[in-house]
Amino acid sequence: xxxxxxxxxFALLGAAIAGLVGYVxxxxxxxxxEKNQAVIEFQSSFQPTLAKIDPHLGLGINDFxxxxxxxxxxxxxxxxxxxxxxxxxxxxLPTEKQLAFDDAWSEYCHHKSDDGRVYVHFKxxxxxxxxxxxxxxxxxxxxNLTTLLSFAELNHKSPFESGL
Numbered sequence: 001x002x003x004x005x006x007x008x009x010f011a012l013l014g015a016a017i018a019g020l021v022g023y024v025x026x027x028x029x030x031x032x033x034e035k036n037q038a039v040i041e042f043q044s045s046f047q048p049t050l051a052k053i054d055p056h057l058g059l060g061i062n063d064f065x066x067x068x069x070x071x072x073x074x075x076x077x078x079x080x081x082x083x084x085x086x087x088x089x090x091x092x093l094p095t096e097k098q099l100a101f102d103d104a105w106s107e108y109c110h111h112k113s114d115d116g117r118v119y120v121h122f123k124x125x126x127x128x129x130x131x132x133x134x135x136x137x138x139x140x141x142x143x144n145l146t147t148l149l150s151f152a153e154l155n156h157k158s159p160f161e162s163g164l
Contacts, residue, residue: 039152039153041088041089044085046085046149050145050146053074053138053141071125075122076122089152097151101148104147106118107147108147111124125141
């Protein structure tokens with residue numbers, strides 16, 4: 001075989017490999033970009049709710065001016081935005097984290113009734129019995145929101161690292 005033909009075949013093979021590497025890198029970068037957008041939307045959905053109910057975030061809501069009905073109202077008003085963000089973000093989680101994420105989601109917004117059925121029900125965060133109970137319920141809501149937000153991590157990997 002002539003040297004020019006061998007050199008040409010190696011050049012074509014090199015170009016094909018380079019094209020394949022570029023394609024795989026571009027796909028990985030596009031997936032990471034989409035995941036990062038979902039993470040940002042997820043955080044943007046939950047963080048305002050957390051800011052409304054957490055007295056330590058400096059929005060002027062203190063323990064004495066925040067009745068339990070207000071907590072339930074805030075959670076119910078923000079829930080449609082939370083559902084959309086949850087559904088979009090969940091698809092980007094690794095399979096091994098999805099079950100824990102679903103459990104955290106269920107802990108946040110589901111309530112098991114006496115008949116064994118599970119409902120979306122935020123009134124579990126309101127028990128008007130005592131003021132101390134209300135503070136505890138608000139702290140539980142804050143903990144549940146914080147747990148959900150702990151799953152949201154941006155993915156800034158190099159396209160040359162393995163895995164997504």
